[in-house]
Amino acid sequence: MESNCYLGKTRRNNIRLHDIGGVICAGNTAMIHFLLGFDPSCLRKEPYIPVCTHPPPIRAEEVGIRINPRGLLYTLPSIASWVGADITAGILATGIYRQDELSMLIDIGTNGEIVIGCRDWMICCSASAGPAFEGSGVKDGMRAGEGAIEKVKITDQGNVHYTTIGGGKPRSICGSGLIDILAQLFKAGFIGRSGCLQRGVDGRIMDGDGELEFLVVPSSQTKRSDDIVITQPDIESLLRAKAAIFAGANILTKSLDIDFSDISRIYG
Structure with missing residues (x-):
């Protein structure tokens, strides 16, 4: 596996691949399955249970990532079948888990994920928004x-x-x-x-x-x-996608008995 993105960055910053001792990866549950060679067919069949939601570190060279031969690949944990490690990364990046007030994170894509929470708790869902x-x-x-x-x-x-x-x-x-x-x-x-x-x-x-x-x-x-x-x-396609994501967010707020006005920040 070679990425022009990471190869370009290492060259621009005069970093040797041999000096990189670890890689951290985030992606949706399906992408993590593909990366690690897991069978993704379970994600399309009820009850939609992934092979693994919290993969252990492995040698990066096992999946073709060219760094130090002893370098490790870490993948962030997924939350569920349709709420993947990309959402975990979003929660970490926005700092929702540290905030006292309520915040919402919306990941807009084919599968739209919505998270509401604060430092004490978080709840999430996904909505099939289409491409x-x-x-x-x-x-x-x-x-x-x-x-x-x-x-x-x-x-x-x-x-x-x-x-x-x-x-x-x-x-x-x-x-x-x-x-x-x-x-x-x-x-x-x-x-x-x-x-x-x-x-x-x-x-x-x-x-x-x-x-x-x-x-x-x-x-x-x-x-x-x-x-x-x-x-x-x-x-019309865009409005249907928007409606699906709004429906997911609306269901979350109603299940929590809150209004959108109770949410201090929305990240997207």
């Missing part, structure tokens, strides 16, 4: 990589301002950009509460392939040969 927030199943969606539109602002005049990962011409839109576009379209009045594009409100709302779509970036400004748009079906 829309990861750019999949969206006409001009992509993962968060070079050229992905990650931030969007729509002015009162209907002008679209955006930033891309890497700063170059846009290729498509990643999850954070899609969330921004939804919010900005609503604030600008281009979609209503139902999420329907309002025909005739602005010249950027056009007919395309039998569905209305909003022009985000014209082809002349992209790194491809066609326009970057968000379509009505895209918006």
